Amino acid sequence: MNSDTYIVDSVIRSRKAVRMFRPDAVSKQDVIDILDVARTAPSNGNTQPWRVHVLAGSVKQRLSDALARAHSDGTHPQLQYMPDPLPDSYRLRQEDFGSRYYGALGIDKADVDGRNRATGRNFDFFGAPIGMIFTIDARLRKYSWLDYGLFIQNIMIAARSRGLDTCPQVSFARYQEVIAQQLEVEAGHEVVCGMSLGYADEEAVVNRLELPREPLVHFARFAGLDA
Ligand SMILES: Cc1cc2nc3c(=O)[nH]c(=O)nc-3n(C[C@H](O)[C@H](O)[C@H](O)COP(=O)(O)O)c2cc1C
Numbered sequence: 001m002n003s004d005t006y007i008v009d010s011v012i013r014s015r016k017a018v019r020m021f022r023p024d025a026v027s028k029q030d031v032i033d034i035l036d037v038a039r040t041a042p043s044n045g046n047t048q049p050w051r052v053h054v055l056a057g058s059v060k061q062r063l064s065d066a067l068a069r070a071h072s073d074g075t076h077p078q079l080q081y082m083p084d085p086l087p088d089s090y091r092l093r094q095e096d097f098g099s100r101y102y103g104a105l106g107i108d109k110a111d112v113d114g115r116n117r118a119t120g121r122n123f124d125f126f127g128a129p130i131g132m133i134f135t136i137d138a139r140l141r142k143y144s145w146l147d148y149g150l151f152i153q154n155i156m157i158a159a160r161s162r163g164l165d166t167c168p169q170v171s172f173a174r175y176q177e178v179i180a181q182q183l184e185v186e187a188g189h190e191v192v193c194g195m196s197l198g199y200a201d202e203e204a205v206v207n208r209l210e211l212p213r214e215p216l217v218h219f220a221r222f223a224g225l226d227a
Pocket residue numbers: 015016017018019097122167168169170171172193209211
């Protein structure tokens with residue numbers, strides 16, 4: 001049986017990172033409903049480590065402007081998102097992503113300014129009407145970040161089932177202080193990531209990207225199961 005026979009499977013498969021949104025508004029009730037279902041995510045000891053700032057209109061624009069300034073002045077230290085060197089298997093997939101993404105945008109691999117400008121589009125939430133910033137108590141450990149991932153995936157799936165699209169964005173984590181200055185981030189919290197939420201611009205070439213996944217045999221080992 002094709003797994004898309006199951007409605008949740010087909011919603012999960014329909015999710016992709018969208019990087020160009022239509023300006024059409026998203027209703028506040030939709031956002032509330034999405035977060036309300038997302039909060040049913042499991043968490044270790046039911047600790048529920050998520051805190052989210054939901055932004056729209058002038059508040060979102062102020063944050064975007066401050067981040068654009070910080071990004072273009074170029075003085076913020078780079079955040080080391082991944083180990084350097086990145087082990088080969090991960091590096092190859094990351095490079096494959098880079099060539100597909102920048103290729104779709106028509107940006108040459110060697111064009112550092114062009115790539116930097118493309119990264120800067122993150123801070124405008126790719127034109128989405130809703131931006132979200134997720135924070136976590138910095139005292140919590142990596143296991144709580146695992147909880148966080150489940151919550152964030154729930155948001156993206158609940159958004160899809162309402163015809164909405166998302167892009168999860170770790171790029172925001174580089175600008176912790178800028179975000180803390182603009183939003184009322186709880187004391188002792190750090191930014192996990194941001195997210196754009198809205199209706200995809202289906203015409204945009206960048207939204208036609210289909211990132212491949214490794215086949216199951218590359219990451220799963222079965223033992224002791226019947227055929
Ligand atoms: C934790 C996390 C952080 C991400 N950060 C960014 C980001 O800052 N900017 C961006 O354009 N995409 C970001 N992405 C999207 C990934 O590039 C994307 O999920 C991946 O390439 C697979 O593509 P797909 O989601 O369209 O299948 C992020 C994804 C995750 C899960």
